Amino acid sequence: xxxxxxxxxxxxxxxxxxxxxxxxxxxxxxxxxxxxxxxxxxxxxxxxxxxxxxxxxxxxxxxxxxxxxxxxxxxxxxxxxxxxxxxxxxxxxxxxxxxxxxxxxxxxxxxxxxxxxxxxxxxxxxxxxxxxxxxxxxxxxxxxxxxxxxxxxxxxxxxxxxxxxxxxxxxxxxxxxxxxxxxxxxxxxxxxxxxxxxxxxxxxxxxxxxxxxxxxxxxxxxxxxxxxxxxxxxxxxxxxxxxxxxxxxxxxxxxxxxxxxxxxxxxxxxxxxxxxxxxxxxxxxxxxxxxxxxxxxxxxxxxxxxxxxxxxx
Numbered sequence: 001x002x003x004x005x006x007x008x009x010x011x012x013x014x015x016x017x018x019x020x021x022x023x024x025x026x027x028x029x030x031x032x033x034x035x036x037x038x039x040x041x042x043x044x045x046x047x048x049x050x051x052x053x054x055x056x057x058x059x060x061x062x063x064x065x066x067x068x069x070x071x072x073x074x075x076x077x078x079x080x081x082x083x084x085x086x087x088x089x090x091x092x093x094x095x096x097x098x099x100x101x102x103x104x105x106x107x108x109x110x111x112x113x114x115x116x117x118x119x120x121x122x123x124x125x126x127x128x129x130x131x132x133x134x135x136x137x138x139x140x141x142x143x144x145x146x147x148x149x150x151x152x153x154x155x156x157x158x159x160x161x162x163x164x165x166x167x168x169x170x171x172x173x174x175x176x177x178x179x180x181x182x183x184x185x186x187x188x189x190x191x192x193x194x195x196x197x198x199x200x201x202x203x204x205x206x207x208x209x210x211x212x213x214x215x216x217x218x219x220x221x222x223x224x225x226x227x228x229x230x231x232x233x234x235x236x237x238x239x240x241x242x243x244x245x246x247x248x249x250x251x252x253x254x255x256x257x258x259x260x261x262x263x264x265x266x267x268x269x270x271x272x273x274x275x276x277x278x279x280x281x282x283x284x285x286x287x288x289x290x291x292x293x294x295x296x297x298x299x300x301x302x303x304x305x306x307x308x309x310x311x312x313x
Contacts, residue, residue: 008252008261009268012055012245018044018235024228034224038155041231042188048238049190054269055245058313059238060111060194061271067198068104071174074203075103082303089272089310102128103174110178113192116185118145129174136168137175144179147187154187158197159223163212173206174198184227197223200230244313248298260289272302272310 022040048056069081079087079100087101088108097105106128109115115124122141126133143164147157158180165176177198185193205222212219245268252264263286266273275290290311293299302310 008249009054009265011249012053012242012268013051014242015047015235015238016044017239018232022228023232024225034221034228035153035155037228038224038231039153041228041235042154042184045194045231045235045238046188046190048235049185049188049194052191054265055238055241057111057269058271059234059241060192061108062237062241063195063199063234064107064111065104065271067177067195068100068107070199071103071107071177072100074173075099085272085302085310086308089274090308102130106174106178107195107198110181110193110195115182115193116191118148118182118186121145121179121182125175125178129172129178131169131172131175140165140168140175140179144183147183149186154184155224155227156220157187158184158227159209159212159220162197162206162223163209163217163219166206167210167213170210173203176206176209177201180223194234196230196234197226200233201226241313244298248293248313251293251296251298254296255289255292259286263289267299267311267313270312272312274308274310 019040022037022044024034024037024041048059065081065084068084069079072079072084077100084100084104087097088104091097091101096102109124109128114120118141121144122133122138125131125141126137131137140161144161147161150157152160161183162176162180165179166173169175180197181193181195184196202222205219205226208217208222209219211217248264248267252260255264263273275286290299290301290309293311294301299311299313302312
């Protein structure tokens, strides 16, 4: 019997490692050249953010998950990344993922192309963040829209958006952080935003941001450093995912399961996947496929449980 044709994703592109000289110091360390570090760090991840290989979607989803976990903590909740992943992937279609899961949903939405059109921001963010539609929200979104283009730098535009948002809608830190990353993506001409700022900015700096509206303040430097650190971490994360994706594709020819090619494509573009029935495979066959992938070192089981397992790079 002739072997069936295999349909595999193209290998993920690799990029130079993040330069050590562009990696900023610790969060509490003063730094006069914060703008230099932000520019160098964003330049380093620019080719990653511009590339449209499916691994870029997974990369953004992992960054969204990390950002959501930080914001959930800010809201006084205890869900970590694993609990957020559970809330997302183990729900049924149409189920409410809960308060923490809704934060993850909002940040996953930030990581998609659909987050780019400013004309959708008002209704999208009002619904996602449960914000009342009022003049203050309208003013914040209108201000952010004006900052998608202009003469000043990308981080300066994002910092201005955060300052205005925190001044006029101080009830929603997530609003300010979401809009900042969306505006940054517009300025850098990325196809979709990259969730960066929420996971790196200190809350004390964020609360001081409104003073930036009135003129000079430490906020821009704090924002520069946060983007520099976030971009460095994002670069490291992509490099790790690219290595894992290479390993997965290297072992793919050994797989004989009917849905192997489909599952490999999903694993390269999606944060996690349950071992559920595919188009042509049974539950048992799917479980065996993932167990073999784990044994081959190609994927990880992400929950640590013996049931209701999730797998990913």
